[in-house]
Amino acid sequence: xxxxxxxxxxxxxxxxxxxxxxxxEEAPASDTFPLAELSVRRVxxxxxxxxxxxxxxxxxxxxxxxxxxxxxxxxxxxQEENVAELLTKYxxxxxxxxxxxxxxxxxxxxxxxxxIKTTVVYPATEKHLQxxxxxxxxxxxxxxxxxxxxxxxxxxxxxxxxxxxxxxLEKKAEADRxxxxxxxxxxxFVLIPDLKWNQKQLDDLYLIAICHxxxxxxxxxxxxEHLPLLRNIxxxxxxxxxxxxxxxxxxxxxxxxxxxxxxxxHVHFTALSYDAPGCSVERAxxxxxxxxxxxxxxQYYQKRTLTFALRADEPLLKKFxxxxxx
Amino acid sequence: xxxxxxxxxxxxxxxxxxxxxxxxEEAPASDTFPLAELSVRRVxxxxxxxxxxxxxxxxxxxxxxxxxxxxxxxxxxxQEENVAELLTKYxxxxxxxxxxxxxxxxxxxxxxxxxIKTTVVYPATEKHLQxxxxxxxxxxxxxxxxxxxxxxxxxxxxxxxxxxxxxxLEKKAEADRxxxxxxxxxxxFVLIPDLKWNQKQLDDLYLIAICHxxxxxxxxxxxxEHLPLLRNIxxxxxxxxxxxxxxxxxxxxxxxxxxxxxxxxHVHFTALSYDAPGCSVERAxxxxxxxxxxxxxxQYYQKRTLTFALRADEPLLKKFxxxxxx
Numbered sequence: 001x002x003x004x005x006x007x008x009x010x011x012x013x014x015x016x017x018x019x020x021x022x023x024x025e026e027a028p029a030s031d032t033f034p035l036a037e038l039s040v041r042r043v044x045x046x047x048x049x050x051x052x053x054x055x056x057x058x059x060x061x062x063x064x065x066x067x068x069x070x071x072x073x074x075x076x077x078x079q080e081e082n083v084a085e086l087l088t089k090y091x092x093x094x095x096x097x098x099x100x101x102x103x104x105x106x107x108x109x110x111x112x113x114x115x116i117k118t119t120v121v122y123p124a125t126e127k128h129l130q131x132x133x134x135x136x137x138x139x140x141x142x143x144x145x146x147x148x149x150x151x152x153x154x155x156x157x158x159x160x161x162x163x164x165x166x167x168x169l170e171k172k173a174e175a176d177r178x179x180x181x182x183x184x185x186x187x188x189f190v191l192i193p194d195l196k197w198n199q200k201q202l203d204d205l206y207l208i209a210i211c212h213x214x215x216x217x218x219x220x221x222x223x224x225e226h227l228p229l230l231r232n233i234x235x236x237x238x239x240x241x242x243x244x245x246x247x248x249x250x251x252x253x254x255x256x257x258x259x260x261x262x263x264x265x266h267v268h269f270t271a272l273s274y275d276a277p278g279c280s281v282e283r284a285x286x287x288x289x290x291x292x293x294x295x296x297x298x299q300y301y302q303k304r305t306l307t308f309a310l311r312a313d314e315p316l317l318k319k320f321x322x323x324x325x326x
Numbered sequence: 327x328x329x330x331x332x333x334x335x336x337x338x339x340x341x342x343x344x345x346x347x348x349x350x351e352e353a354p355a356s357d358t359f360p361l362a363e364l365s366v367r368r369v370x371x372x373x374x375x376x377x378x379x380x381x382x383x384x385x386x387x388x389x390x391x392x393x394x395x396x397x398x399x400x401x402x403x404x405q406e407e408n409v410a411e412l413l414t415k416y417x418x419x420x421x422x423x424x425x426x427x428x429x430x431x432x433x434x435x436x437x438x439x440x441x442i443k444t445t446v447v448y449p450a451t452e453k454h455l456q457x458x459x460x461x462x463x464x465x466x467x468x469x470x471x472x473x474x475x476x477x478x479x480x481x482x483x484x485x486x487x488x489x490x491x492x493x494x495l496e497k498k499a500e501a502d503r504x505x506x507x508x509x510x511x512x513x514x515f516v517l518i519p520d521l522k523w524n525q526k527q528l529d530d531l532y533l534i535a536i537c538h539x540x541x542x543x544x545x546x547x548x549x550x551e552h553l554p555l556l557r558n559i560x561x562x563x564x565x566x567x568x569x570x571x572x573x574x575x576x577x578x579x580x581x582x583x584x585x586x587x588x589x590x591x592h593v594h595f596t597a598l599s600y601d602a603p604g605c606s607v608e609r610a611x612x613x614x615x616x617x618x619x620x621x622x623x624x625q626y627y628q629k630r631t632l633t634f635a636l637r638a639d640e641p642l643l644k645k646f647x648x649x650x651x652x
Contacts, residue, residue: 033429035419040410048403048530049601051377055409071413073433075401075440077372078379084366087383087397092437093361093444097521099499100490103359104521105444107399108437111418114401116433116440118419123427137598138576141614250464250652255607272463272608272635275375281581281610282598286633288467307612309598326576 033120034059038069045134051075054132059122067123070132074117086113135311139282140320144303147220150319155217155263165264168192169212179207180240187229188212191240194268196277202245205252205271209233216265219258219285219306224298227291233267234287241269255284259308259316282309359446360385364395370458377401380458385448393449396458400443403527412439443524461637465608466646470629473546476645481543481589491590494518495538505533506566513555514538517566520594522603528571531578531597535559542591545584545611545632550624553617559593560613567595581610585634585642608635 037059044054052074058066078086092108121128142151167173169190182188189211193199197206211229216222222230238249253270257278260266267287270276278284293300310317320326363385370380378400386392404412418434447454468477493499495516508514515537519525523532537555542548548556564575579596583604586592593613596602604610619626636643646652 033419033431035413035431035433038413040413043406043409046404046406046527046529047601048527049376051401051403053404053406053409055413057413073404073409073412075377075404077374077377078399078401080369080372080379083369083379083381083399086399087364087366087381088362093359095359097500097503099493101447101449102490102521103446103448105359105361105446107361107442107444109440109442111434111436111440114435114437114440114442116435118431118433120429120431121427122429134599136577139578139598140576250466251462252465253606253608272465275606279607280579280601280605281607281612282579282605284607286607288631288633292631305614305618307614 033069033122035071035118035120038071041068043134044070044129044132054134056124056129056132068125068129069120069122070124070128072119072121072132074119076115076117082113135313137309137311138317138326139307139309140317140326141305141307142320142325143305146320146323146325147306150323150325151220151259151316154316154319160263162262162264165210165262165266168210179244180236182232182236183212184232185212187232189229189233189237189267191237191269202247203271204274204276205241205245205247205269206274206276207237207241207269209237209267209269211265214264217263218260218265219256219290219301221265222290222294222301224294227294230287230291230294234291237267237269247271253279253284254287255279256287256290257283258285258306259283259310282307359395359448361397361444364397367394370396370455371460382450382455382458394451394455395446395448396450396454398445398447398458400445402441402443402524403529405527408439445521456639459639461639463635463637464643464652465633465635466643466652467631467633468646468651469631472646472649472651473628473632476649476651477546477585477642480642480645486589488588488590491536491588491592494536505570506562508558508562509538510558511538513558515555515559515563515593517563517595528573529597530600530602531567531571531573531595532600532602533563533567533595535563535593535595537591540590543589544586544591545582545616545627547591548616548620548627550620553620556613556617556620560617563593563595573597579605579610580613581605582613582616583609584611584632585609585636608633 038057039060041056041058044056046053052072055071055073057069057071059069060066086109094106096104096106164173174192177192178190179193180191189209191207191209194206194208197204211233213229216226234254237254238252241252242248251272253272253276255268256266257268268278268284270279290301310320317326364383365386367382367384370382372379378398381397381399383395383397384392385395412435420432422430422432490499500518503518504516505519506517515535517533517535520532520534523530537559539555542552560580563580564578567578568574577598579598579602581594582592583594594604594610596605636646643652
């Protein structure tokens with residue numbers, strides 16, 4: 001899930017110097033996009049799972065002026081109501097493989113039953129192109145030593161701002177959104193809906209528990225002394241969610257991220273049936289596992305190799321590359 | 327991703343009482359599945375995100391006997407190399423919406439550039455149908471004792487058939503699909519593309535390493551004595567993949583499932599950038615973590631609480647409910 005094409009509305013840490021939001025250029029509207037005159041420059045991104053591809057093209061010839069375009073192609077979902085028609089009327093089937101009761105085929109359908117959704121951004125600016133550009137991802141195996149020598153100095157050098165977290169904990173912002181609070185300064189936390197969840201349906205339920213205690217940056221800082229805090233989050237978080245939303249603990253996925261997107265300890269609660277972004281094995285650590293590991297060995301997360309993925313444009317990757325650790 | 331809407335085209339165990347795939351019977355390979363004579367009974371599941379639909383059908387008429395079939399349709403990913411052709415040669419484009427620089431269209435392609443991957447399970451048993459039917463999911467926390475008292479007796483009582491696995495290991499089926507083999511009976515394995523992957527693009531690369539040694543049911547059976555086997559799979563699997571497909575080890579997600587879908591030890595290799603079904607934290611265990619845990623403690627997976635999700639219709643869930651363990 002490293003490179004989800006879905007919008008990323010989660011909050012991240014903001015680096016002190018916010019040089020982000022570019023200018024507000026606006027381009028003229030075009031009624032008919034001259035697709036046949038598009039020359040494809042490169043593939044910006046694609047997703048085999050979603051059956052989408054993002055292209056950078058240029059429109060030349062009579063109708064174009066060489067302007068850039070982003071063209072997004074997406075295969076369309078099957079429609080229940082015409083699926084019988086698909087299978088019986090028009091089928092051309094080619095056997096690929098057969099083993100026991102299983103076989104696979106290539107099926108060819110007439111175009112009108114198999115359309116492609118096409119989205120065009122034209123003219124597109126460099127900023128649009130960057131937005132859709134795929135980044136390679138690399139797996140890092142961070143030993144305890146790597147954390148001390150590479151990751152920790154990197155985190156400390158960046159002086160990330162997590163003011164928005166403190167605003168929540170101090171009720172200076174979003175106080176009306178808090179679902180539950182245990183106010184204990186050492187072992188307490190605030191439970192709040194994640195921004196990704198609009199709270200309109202339970203299907204994609206997503207909440208975050210943010211601990212009151214400051215200075216616990218991530219999983220790497222946890223020892224047995226944090227067990228009371230972690231047990232509170234697990235137990236009281238589940239209780240608050242069943243009380244407010246009617247979703248039982250057995251239908252929740254409760255986990256930490258490593259690396260997290262901000263370095264103040266927090267725990268994710270998502271509906272188990274929801275294929276939430278960031279719940280894959282190379283990023284998520286079940287809170288129940290974390291508790292059991294700390295019970296067995298207080299130093300588990302100081303010593304243990306932790307695996308995570310970094311995108312090619314992330315500065316931390318460069319640090320690992322410089323140390324020849326990737 | 328317990329209840330991933332993603333296609334589950336992987337092969338599962340067939341129960342012993344299943345006439346179709348019990349013991350050593352082999353169902354005759356059907357070169358042409360009589361798709362045109364399939365009557366669709368119902369939609370078992372569909373995913374708008376994945377562009378898949380799972381159908382329960384029956385084959386009647388001249389070529390059929392009324393047997394059930396599961397037919398899985400999945401739109402195929404775009405292929406980078408023919409995308410320019412898609413856009414320039416054959417396009418029929420219909421404007422849907424235009425607003426400022428953004429516009430959307432319906433695009434119609436010739437069938438040969440827009441095929442549907444079709445997987446057929448035929449004849450299918452009630453168990454196959456249930457497997458693909460959408461269900462609620464529940465999280466199980468299985469202690470080492472639970473495994474001995476609930477899960478293991480359940481697995482043993484079912485006498486699952488994994489004849490298709492043995493067919494591969496003995497080169498009775500799919501021999502031409504093998505990417506790599508270490509023939510050692512104790513520490514060797516076969517590496518083969520997963521059925522979910524059509525091998526046409528690397529984006530959703532998916533292979534399976536199946537160990538030669540029989541009797542290792544799952545993660546729960548692993549001890550330090552299996553470290554040579556696991557290290558071979560990790561090292562040689564990566565080497566074979568970079569050699570054949572040019573994908574480096576740092577761009578692979580290598581993991582086991584618990585619970586697995588069949589009880590003969592196997593390891594999944596997927597492209598890290600691919601949001602593969604079944605790679606979420608409540609099911610996947612990174613092979614590198616498994617190796618490190620066994621190095622620290624040979625009994626780790628015998629003693630450890632393991633978390634996994636079960637669907638409402640799975641008989642194992644009922645066993646946990648009867649024991650009041652969920």
